[in-house]
Amino acid sequence: MTSAPIADGVPRGRLRGRRIAVTGAASGIGRATARLFALEGAALALLDRDPLGLKKTAQETGGSCFEVDITAEDELTDAAERAAEELGGIDGVVNAAGIMFRGRAADVPAAEWRRVLEVNLTGTYLVTRCFLPWLTREAAASVVNIASAQGLLPNSPGYTAYAASKGGIIALTKALAAELAPHVRVNCVSPGMVDTAMADGHRNAAANYALKRIADPSEIAAALLFLTSAEASYVTGSVLGVDGGRAFH
Template sequence: MNDHADQPGKRLQGRRIVVTGAAGGIGRSTARLFAQEGASVALLDRDKENLQVVAEELAGWAFPVDLTDDEAVTGAVGEAAAALSGIDGVVNAAGIMFQGLASEVSSKDWRRVIDINLTGTYNVVSASIPWLVQEPSATVVTIASAAGLLPNAPGLTAYAASKGGVVALSKALAAELAPKVRVNTVCPGMVDTAMADGFRANVGNYALNRLADPIEIARTILFLTSHESSYVTGAALAADGGRSFH
């Protein structure tokens, strides 16, 4: 076990983490927190300009890529592994929010949501497996959603299906990759990012009656990536301010 693991600011010392969706939102907050905790970070996002800004800030590596392009993802992950000299952690924070009633959503829009939120997650993990399984304590953490646990909001059918798929995928991977790789999901409610635009007033069924700050979700991801959660795998951890028990 890492000698620095229990020291503040050292919980990820020596870890080599790939973070997707790192150009903004939860991904950006997570990359910053992980760098502060001693990790080396490789950052993936399709937003090349903002991704480079984050990479420079954190002394990390930027790999612009469309996560729905499996060949491009394989190449980017390989480059990330070369830059980091291996991969022992993945955080899948990339995703999109989509609203529309099932009677109105086109099959094209449905596929786009599934491709980005679910297939994109699969592409990254699949490409990372050859490096992850070489490490004794590797981790994968994927951002799902409280909507994937309790899909009770009209107009979020495609989004809820994609995030429910992420939860199931992660549980299946947890079984498949054990005992070397721990795989978990974090299921936020609304978070104070651009994705919450248009929904910010909808916190009436949240016990904490507010949106989350991105750093609060990043800290949950940190827990599931660090040795502190060493006996946790296959979990879907609700970090939703009390939404999903309503």
């Protein structure tokens, strides 16, 4: 059983006037987030290393494209400056870029371990750091990261590197929330399996979830919208599980 997408094409304006950078915007959760945020009135800076996917998302959302590798600090610094100039500032960041990696600890070379942490954890840190000069100028800025149910409850063999990277994002979120308060809120969403390319070959995981299905990307985008919006104005340092009941089932 699959869910219906959250975004119904009806503008609501919950992000009207906001200028938000979304990484991983070329596909998956990042694209779903860009679509929903555009419906809610946000001006978007779309970041990804996939130019074709970025172009498609930009056509759907009216966002501005910035082709960038989130592990390359020089590229990110330049992209952040150009995005802030084009949008007139940045007051929100959604760190949706990341990679899935499967492999047992005994079989994973150190280089692969480092790559997973570099993209998922260090990339999240670098993106946030590069946008801080603009975020800290705003009275109600926000950063929302994407962790994983594996980061909260790493009970599936073969996900050690991935779980470590996502657990690191949870700790990073809390540390940044303490450091950047009171002007910048920092939270994260912890999804279970989501119906994206990363789930290829693993959609049978639905049996492990209380709701007996995996998530539609729009359902994760809806949680990101809440944490970015003024409705979450008193929420920071939080980890919102959006995992269909995986954590307790």
